[in-house]
Amino acid sequence: MPELVFFSGTMDCGKSTLALQIEHNRSARGLVGMIFTRDDRAGEGKLSSRLGLVTDAVEVEDGQDLYAYVVGHLSGGGRADYVIADEAQFLAPEQVDQLARVVDDLRVDVYAFGITTDFRSKLFPGSQRLVELADRVEVLQVEALCWCGARATHNARTVGGVMVVEGAQVVVGDVAQSADEVGYEVLCRRHHRRRMTAATSRAAALSQDVLPVSSA
Numbered sequence: 001m002p003e004l005v006f007f008s009g010t011m012d013c014g015k016s017t018l019a020l021q022i023e024h025n026r027s028a029r030g031l032v033g034m035i036f037t038r039d040d041r042a043g044e045g046k047l048s049s050r051l052g053l054v055t056d057a058v059e060v061e062d063g064q065d066l067y068a069y070v071v072g073h074l075s076g077g078g079r080a081d082y083v084i085a086d087e088a089q090f091l092a093p094e095q096v097d098q099l100a101r102v103v104d105d106l107r108v109d110v111y112a113f114g115i116t117t118d119f120r121s122k123l124f125p126g127s128q129r130l131v132e133l134a135d136r137v138e139v140l141q142v143e144a145l146c147w148c149g150a151r152a153t154h155n156a157r158t159v160g161g162v163m164v165v166e167g168a169q170v171v172v173g174d175v176a177q178s179a180d181e182v183g184y185e186v187l188c189r190r191h192h193r194r195r196m197t198a199a200t201s202r203a204a205a206l207s208q209d210v211l212p213v214s215s216a
């Protein structure tokens, strides 16, 4: 039975790497995939992993009908033995419904990859629809870690290392940004709730060392 599978996790846990591995293993056996992405850090029409691998992909546009796109491709003599959709959190809910229709009506497997929640720990609309519709939700096995060593479960947005909680839901970015740029950091829930990033925890540790000296 074809399936809609949602591979989910925090930022930087290996989702795009797994997408590329699935693509590699299937294409090595002569299968042909249709790869969708949206707003990948590597640029338009790219699916990239931090391990350095990258492949071409169809850049999803606002309002694009993904079911119609796959049907059009097949009608034109193209093949689509499976579909991969990376950065699936950025899809509109209707586009996720269209991917479910690809599975049900065209009998094609769809593998979607994305983060579930945003920097405020709220569901992205596309991810919410995937959780609602997927045959399976798979949480990636490679654990991204919080600075404290616990499993990272949440994505924080940072400016100069300090966690922010206001702003647009979508701001394309990375986990390794220079100090004054908008970036992201994965945290455990405890430290996400306390807004405690690696940088602010270091600052807090330093001031604790200083306090007893100045009060002695």
Ligand SMILES: Nc1ncnc2c1ncn2[C@@H]1O[C@H](COP(=O)(O)OP(=O)(O)O)[C@@H](O)[C@H]1O
Binding pocket: 009, 010, 011, 012, 013, 014, 015, 016, 017, 018, 048, 049, 050, 051, 142, 144
């Ligand atoms: N230099 C490195 N050596 C080994 N593994 C790395 C290196 N850089 C990144 N990685 C691995 O790549 C993962 C991120 O992969 P990626 O597919 O880009 O993540 P995602 O798509 O989930 O944001 C990291 O969790 C880590 O396991």
Ligand SMILES: Cc1cn([C@H]2C[C@H](O)[C@@H](COP(=O)(O)O)O2)c(=O)[nH]c1=O
Binding pocket: 010, 011, 012, 015, 016, 039, 041, 114, 115, 117, 118, 119, 120, 155, 156, 157, 169, 170, 171, 172, 173, 174, 184
């Ligand atoms: C938490 C959060 C993330 N984003 C963006 C930042 C990146 O461009 C992608 C996630 O990519 P990854 O391959 O999983 O690292 O999402 C965002 O726009 N808004 C957010 O709240």
